[in-house]
Amino acid sequence: ASYGELETEQVRQDLTAIAVRQGTRPRPGRRQEGGSRAASGGLADGHPRYNANNVSHIQENPSSEAESAVRQDRRERRFAQRQALWAITSLDRVRKCGRTTNGNVGDGLAAIVVNGSVAHWSGFCTCGSIWACPVCSAKIRATRADEIARAVAAHMTRDGGTAWMVTLTARHKRHHDLAPLFDAVANGWRKLMSGRAWAGDPKRGVLGERDRLGVRGNIRSMEVTYGTRNGWHPHLHVVLLLSNETGEELAYAIHRWDKTWRAWMKKQGFEPSKEHGVKWSKVTTPEEAGEYIAKTQEGKHIGNEIARGDFKNGKFGTLAPFELLEYFRQTGDMAILPVWQEYEQGTHRRRAITWSRGLRAELLGDEPELSDEEVAAEEVGGETWALLPAESLRAIRRVPGLQTRLLDAAENGGFVELVNLLTAYHLTYQAGPDAPKTEASPAAS
Ligand SMILES: [Zn+2]
Incomplete structure (x- = not known):
């Protein structure tokens, strides 16, 4: 050859x-x-x-609590980095990612949706970058x-x-x-x-x-x-x-x-x-x-x-x-x-x-x-536990880490824990259509 x-x-x-x-x-x-x-x-x-x-x-x-903790840590870091990114990005879509609502769950609203053991935000724009x-x-x-x-x-x-x-x-x-x-x-x-x-x-x-x-x-x-x-x-x-x-x-x-x-x-x-x-x-x-x-x-x-x-x-x-x-x-x-x-x-x-x-x-x-x-x-869907209006979303953005702590609360302590955290920060919310019925779940607060 x-x-x-x-x-x-x-x-x-x-x-x-x-x-x-x-x-x-x-x-x-x-x-x-x-x-x-x-x-x-x-x-x-x-x-x-x-x-x-x-x-x-x-x-x-x-499948385990340990896995869940690792996943929550990663999510917290990624969300925190994205939040820092909003201030310095040169890309419009990125500045809106996880921040500007897209109207999917109602005008100006975002929702906390729970699927199995995982909670996520719904109703925000995503940049796809x-x-x-x-x-x-x-x-x-x-x-x-x-x-x-x-x-x-x-x-x-x-x-x-x-x-x-x-x-x-x-x-x-x-x-x-x-x-x-x-x-x-x-x-x-x-x-x-x-x-x-x-x-x-x-x-x-x-x-x-x-x-x-x-x-x-x-x-x-x-x-x-x-x-x-x-x-x-x-x-x-x-x-x-x-x-x-x-x-x-x-x-x-x-x-x-x-x-x-x-x-x-x-x-x-x-x-x-x-x-x-x-x-x-x-x-x-x-x-x-x-x-x-x-x-x-x-x-x-x-x-x-x-x-x-x-x-x-x-x-x-x-x-x-x-x-x-x-x-x-x-x-x-x-x-x-x-x-x-x-x-x-x-x-x-x-x-x-x-x-x-x-x-x-x-x-x-x-x-x-x-x-x-x-x-x-793409969203996996699930049960909508809480709907948050624009003023609450603005308040959440001002507290570093709160966007993910709300998800952690829903995952670790269920609806009661989520409501406790929302209440602690004086955040207005509406209980979602699938919110579990508990004594701590008023229709609105
Ligand atoms: Zn993005």
Whole structure:
């Protein structure tokens, strides 16, 4: 075969590296944070259960008090970050998310609705931004992780294929604007997926990498982090689905991708380095692939001991987008503003998660594909316990954390506890049509 000037030694090293990585699940703890519904769907017994069209109830109905507490903590953090975001966002929809009523439960009203052991707000606008909004993003990403896990399960379990997680990244030397960085990464991907090495030369009967490996398609996501020293750091996470994998062909592909990617990035002014390039690891479970693509960009938690000024004085290394928000929420440091707004503008209307053409239908059949906005706006419904007028909603907004504490109260202490909290804050409300009948439930207060 005419594979060009590949060095046998390099190929051998690549294969050894893969063998070492196989079976290791990279950074499992962090991915878990994303709350993939599929992850709780349980492959623990080795038996995939991905044929259910909707497994959302697994996440919506936590099975233990501990799970419930973890979920409440996450919700509290996300809501608090969104509340901080209202003050600094450059996007109109985001400023209205969870704040402006949409009229669905009555003019100017929002409702507390309870479904099983989970309470939620109904009647607010949602922004549907997977990039900028901590609340919508978590919901969208959980849904996407679930879809991807089920698709990869169909590919691996039903069709006997293999899958790889490929990370493409580049280190840059100086501060670049975000938008051109995105383009460099996206175009680098296009470069990999084209040309003779990839597509072969059909006229001469030469098969390309795509045919030799039986590449079925890919699902990929663009991610971005912010380094206090080097600025924006976008990277691409790809799940590559193969149906005809051999060690040799794979080694050639790994070598070619690395070479092509580095050459491209160098041309764009990036610094090629061994740790910043192309990384491959084999997918061992479908939900791992889902989380790899759709995990939240919350990052590790930056903790409570941060101080105003830490951002400028370089206390942090690399921050995930919502860590920028968390820093702002805790310190109110407006130094974050230009960085955050560049992030919003640079990502706005960009696709975060992309499936290669035809792949979704091939793996998930005619399951309808909801847009990010539709996923974010989707409500599970339930019993309407309380309706709150505009003046109460305004008062709630003025007390940090109260929006989620009301939900916590309903979940932990039922209707009585909810009413107690509303009363403690002198909040006018109307008992909803499904409010449980108790002595503590006046028709209005
Ligand atoms: Zn939102």
